[in-house]
Amino acid sequence: MGDYRGLNVRRDRGGCCPPMDLMRSEAMQLVRIIVPVESAHLTLSYLGDLGLFQFKDLNADKSPFQRTYANQIKRCGEMARKLRLFREQMAKAGIAHSEMAMTQTRIDFDEMEIKLGELEAELIEVNSNNEKLQRSYNELLEYMLVLKKAGEFFYSAQSSATAQHREIEARQIGDGSIDSPLLLEQEMLTDPSKQVKLGFVSGLVPKEKAMAFERILFRATRGNMYLRQAAVDDPVIDPISGEKIAKNVFVVFYSGERAKTKILKICEAFGANRYPFTDDIGKQMQMISEVSGKITELKTTIDLGMLHRDNILKNISYQFEQWNNLVRTEKAIYHTLNMLSLDVTKKCLVAEGWSPVFATSQIQDALQRATYDSNSQVGSIFQVLHTKESPPTYFQTNKFTSAFQEIVDAYGIAKYQEANPGVYTIITFPFLFAVMFGDWGHGMCLLLATLMLIFREKKLSSQKLGDIMEMMFGGRYVIMMMALFSIYTGLIYNEFFSVPFEMFGRSAYACRDPSCRDATTDGLVKVREAYPFGVDPKWHGSRTELPFLNSLKMKMSILLGVAQMNLGIILSYFNAKFFSNSLNTWYQFIPQLIFLNSLFGYLSLLIIVKWCTGSQADLYHVMIYMFLSPTDDLGENQLFPGQKTLQLVLLLLALISVPWMLFPKPILLRKQHNERHQGQSYTVIHNTEESLEIEEDHDSHDHEEFEFSEVFVHQLIHTIEFVLGAVSNTASYLRLWALSLAHSELSSVFYEKVLLLAWGFNNIAILIIGIVVFVCATIGVLLVMETLSAFLHALRLHWVEFQNKFYEGDGYKFAPFSFALLADEED
Amino acid sequence: MGLSMTTIIFVVVGVVASVLVRLCCNRGPSTNLFHLTLIITATVCCWMMWAIVYLAQLKPLLVPILSEGE
Numbered sequence: 001m002g003d004y005r006g007l008n009v010r011r012d013r014g015g016c017c018p019p020m021d022l023m024r025s026e027a028m029q030l031v032r033i034i035v036p037v038e039s040a041h042l043t044l045s046y047l048g049d050l051g052l053f054q055f056k057d058l059n060a061d062k063s064p065f066q067r068t069y070a071n072q073i074k075r076c077g078e079m080a081r082k083l084r085l086f087r088e089q090m091a092k093a094g095i096a097h098s099e100m101a102m103t104q105t106r107i108d109f110d111e112m113e114i115k116l117g118e119l120e121a122e123l124i125e126v127n128s129n130n131e132k133l134q135r136s137y138n139e140l141l142e143y144m145l146v147l148k149k150a151g152e153f154f155y156s157a158q159s160s161a162t163a164q165h166r167e168i169e170a171r172q173i174g175d176g177s178i179d180s181p182l183l184l185e186q187e188m189l190t191d192p193s194k195q196v197k198l199g200f201v202s203g204l205v206p207k208e209k210a211m212a213f214e215r216i217l218f219r220a221t222r223g224n225m226y227l228r229q230a231a232v233d234d235p236v237i238d239p240i241s242g243e244k245i246a247k248n249v250f251v252v253f254y255s256g257e258r259a260k261t262k263i264l265k266i267c268e269a270f271g272a273n274r275y276p277f278t279d280d281i282g283k284q285m286q287m288i289s290e291v292s293g294k295i296t297e298l299k300t301t302i303d304l305g306m307l308h309r310d311n312i313l314k315n316i317s318y319q320f321e322q323w324n325n326l327v328r329t330e331k332a333i334y335h336t337l338n339m340l341s342l343d344v345t346k347k348c349l350v351a352e353g354w355s356p357v358f359a360t361s362q363i364q365d366a367l368q369r370a371t372y373d374s375n376s377q378v379g380s381i382f383q384v385l386h387t388k389e390s391p392p393t394y395f396q397t398n399k400f401t402s403a404f405q406e407i408v409d410a411y412g413i414a415k416y417q418e419a420n421p422g423v424y425t426i427i428t429f430p431f432l433f434a435v436m437f438g439d440w441g442h443g444m445c446l447l448l449a450t451l452m453l454i455f456r457e458k459k460l461s462s463q464k465l466g467d468i469m470e471m472m473f474g475g476r477y478v479i480m481m482m483a484l485f486s487i488y489t490g491l492i493y494n495e496f497f498s499v500p501f502e503m504f505g506r507s508a509y510a511c512r513d514p515s516c517r518d519a520t521t522d523g524l525v526k527v528r529e530a531y532p533f534g535v536d537p538k539w540h541g542s543r544t545e546l547p548f549l550n551s552l553k554m555k556m557s558i559l560l561g562v563a564q565m566n567l568g569i570i571l572s573y574f575n576a577k578f579f580s581n582s583l584n585t586w587y588q589f590i591p592q593l594i595f596l597n598s599l600f601g602y603l604s605l606l607i608i609v610k611w612c613t614g615s616q617a618d619l620y621h622v623m624i625y626m627f628l629s630p631t632d633d634l635g636e637n638q639l640f641p642g643q644k645t646l647q648l649v650l651l652l653l654a655l656i657s658v659p660w661m662l663f664p665k666p667i668l669l670r671k672q673h674n675e676r677h678q679g680q681s682y683t684v685i686h687n688t689e690e691s692l693e694i695e696e697d698h699d700s701h702d703h704e705e706f707e708f709s710e711v712f713v714h715q716l717i718h719t720i721e722f723v724l725g726a727v728s729n730t731a732s733y734l735r736l737w738a739l740s741l742a743h744s745e746l747s748s749v750f751y752e753k754v755l756l757l758a759w760g761f762n763n764i765a766i767l768i769i770g771i772v773v774f775v776c777a778t779i780g781v782l783l784v785m786e787t788l789s790a791f792l793h794a795l796r797l798h799w800v801e802f803q804n805k806f807y808e809g810d811g812y813k814f815a816p817f818s819f820a821l822l823a824d825e826e827d
Numbered sequence: 828m829g830l831s832m833t834t835i836i837f838v839v840v841g842v843v844a845s846v847l848v849r850l851c852c853n854r855g856p857s858t859n860l861f862h863l864t865l866i867i868t869a870t871v872c873c874w875m876m877w878a879i880v881y882l883a884q885l886k887p888l889l890v891p892i893l894s895e896g897e
Contacts (some may be wrong), residue, residue, distance in 0.1 A: 018856065018857070019857045020857050020860040020861050020864060021860070072868070164850070181897045290831060326871065359830040423861070423864060423865075424864075426865060428868065428872065429866055429870045431869075431876075435876070488876075489876060492876055492880055493880075498892065509890065509891055511877040519892070519893045520894065520895055522892070523891055524891050524892075525890060526887070526890065529829075530885050531884060532833070532881075532882060532883075533833075535880060539891050541894060542891035542892055542893050542894060543894050544877075544890065544891055544892045545891070548889045550889070551880075555883070556876075556879045556880070558882075559875070560878055611882040611883055611886070612886070613881060613886065614885070614886025614888070
């Protein structure tokens with residue numbers, strides 16, 4: 001098997017730091033595989049099992065019908081359709097298909113196709129037979145109803161009908177001759193041959209149409225009919241529509257042929273089913289027994305038919321999953337085969353695609369196995385290509401890190417091999433969440449909930465969960481980290497469902513004198529050293545609690561924010577080092593660092609100095625007048641000697657760094673482009689991102705036009721964004737204070753105004769109600785709503801304030817051809 | 828328990844944690860560096876939080892004034 005490596009795409013990149021898992025995406029290479037046609041299917045099958053190769057579509061310009069394996073895909077589509085039919089039928093019959101009964105016998109694809117076809121035909125036949133039988137059964141049931149019900153009122157109806165008819169006739173005849181009415185009566189009474197013979201129609205009509213039915217019959221026959229109806233108690237299954245409808249049994253008496261045809265047409269129009277009825281009582285009994293017999297017969301036949309169908313479906317259910325998987329993988333293989341281009345000689349297929357460098361031996365192994373298993377004479381060729389195309393981004397994550405990586409990917413997939421913020425997000429995201437959520441009681445509840453999910457991991461991962469549950473289960477490790485950090489910050493804020501505890505030593509404050517007279521006017525005094533861990537418990541509930549905590553939390557937010565933004569800028573340095581981009585290092589990283597730290601780093605320093613010295617300086621005043629009148633004397637706002645000079649120096653540095661960020665980079669870029677353009681490639685070019693060996697084709701550089709104004713505007717936008725962003729991003733971190741305040745206030749309101757209030761009544765019923773309300777409010781508002789809220793804000797801080805210092809995020813994700821991923825996709 | 832004492836405690840906890848993690852899951856140099864980074868980040872975050880709250884209470888400008896009915 002010929003395998004020779006071409007030039008490696010990766011070149012020796014910044015040896016500044018040792019490699020770290022997940023920090024940069026895996027090194028990828030563009031690979032060309034040449035496969036003989038006979039082993040193509042097996043090769044793809046093995047590569048699909050491996051799941052580390054992303055195929056490029058080499059036939060992108062062809063329509064789906066022009067591709068080589070279009071027929072195979074059609075076959076697979078047919079089989080998928082049959083399988084869907086089976087699934088529907090099984091769902092209707094209420095048979096669940098057994099999950100993953102993986103009998104490892106490899107089924108032959110063609111055999112399966114034939115079997116599926118047979119099963120489908122059988123199933124369709126059985127279904128249609130069942131339907132026919134069911135219809136006859138329903139008709140017979142209706143007939144039975146007619147026989148029974150009509151029999152009850154038939155004779156009375158008949159006599160009424162006859163009487164009415166005679167009346168009508170008498171009226172018609174009686175208009176003419178006044179002379180001999182008596183005679184006529186006598187005639188009618190005595191002449192049996194003139195006995196009126198009425199015809200009748202019997203059947204069932206839907207109850208809701210019964211009134212309209214009667215009315216139309218009356219109009220059509222000009223009142224020359226007698227209709228009698230009786231309601232049927234239970235709804236009847238209509239043979240034609242198959243639904244249960246409430247119906248009435250009716251008998252219509254008429255005379256004359258014309259009336260008969262009209263009535264028949266009306267019955268048809270109203271969907272009234274007609275059934276024959278005899279006036280002969282003897283025959284009636286016979287009919288009833290005959291129909292009952294037929295009904296029981298049909299019932300047995302139908303039951304047998306259903307049993308047969310259920311058997312078929314059950315047999316299908318044992319193998320359904322396996323067939324489904326096979327069809328799916330075959331379809332995927334043929335789709336992928338369609339992406340390969342057929343060589344001129346038609347003897348082999350050429351595949352191009354991306355794969356990680358570390359997977360090379362695995363892929364070559366798979367190719368070898370496929371050659372061997374398909375008894376092919378010729379082996380496959382594996383060849384690495386070099387290209388200027390940007391490779392896909394691939395991070396190897398495990399079940400713990402994958403959730404965090406998804407959070408980062410949701411904003412933008414990392415560019416190939418740029419620094420991955422996910423590494424730090426694993427810790428800083430739950431940490432910032434916890435700063436906003438700090439309460440160790442709530443943290444413990446969250447931890448319990450997520451531990452339940454984690455302990456039942458295996459069982460839950462194979463089940464199908466609802467949407468929300470799916471998200472929570474997917475993020476179980478994120479929530480666990482969030483809960484752990486929340487417990488820590490809760491201990492620091494000293495809040496357990498808003499109740500403080502004196503756990504870490506004695507509080508620093510005590511009353512001035514033993515009687516504590518001044519406690520509510522002048523307050524306590526600091527008698528000992530500061531409380532060793534966290535917020536002193538005496539603050540809670542005092543009148544100066546909010547001013548103190550607000551000041552503390554706002555300053556904390558600024559300090560944490562400046563720290564995270566500095567981390568972002570430092571990551572941009574590592575990126576510049578890695579891609580050997582010294583322009584970025586000198587003319588972007590350094591001025592940015594100087595600008596941010598001379599302003600907000602200085603503010604952080606002032607905060608710490610003020611805390612350490614206990615000075616009463618007004619920091620707002622200091623910062624604002626540093627800009628407005630830097631040469632003024634500081635007076636009582638002086639925190640340390642030499643402050644004025646330091647402020648002047650820092651202001652100057654900040655002012656210089658703005659043009660430093662703006663001007664040099666575009667100018668130098670233009671200079672470099674001109675050098676390259678003039679073919680003076682002897683000078684080592686610092687700023688190229690491709691290997692020197694690829695510099696062979698100069699022509700391809702010509703189409704990289706250099707538009708100075710564009711580059712300058714781009715740099716201007718970047719500079720303005722950074723400078724203005726420095727202020728706005730720092731202020732944005734104040735949301736850490738805001739949400740933390742909201743959480744602690746809500747928590748203390750629920751505790752004091754619900755639980756303590758209920759406790760105060762000394763009544764057990766009110767106490768129980770109070771506890772229930774407290775629990776519901778805590779779970780609903782604090783544990784669900786506040787969690788989501790803090791989650792969202794921590795996410796925003798990461799996506800915007802942290803990542804805009806260094807992250808480009810315009811890469812594309814590695815999407816390998818993998819059977820495991822197919823299964824997830826379909827679900 | 829001053830500032831420096833507790834800071835040393837935090838450092839010690841960080842070192843112990845990284846040693847434990849190295850002992851339990853030693854999976855190659857890049858993975859070890861990754862675990863070390865995570866632990867250092869966590870230690871630094873936790874220490875910063877504690878230090879900020881501690882420093883703010885060293886020489887406070889306010890004292891607790893109890894509310895009526897305590």
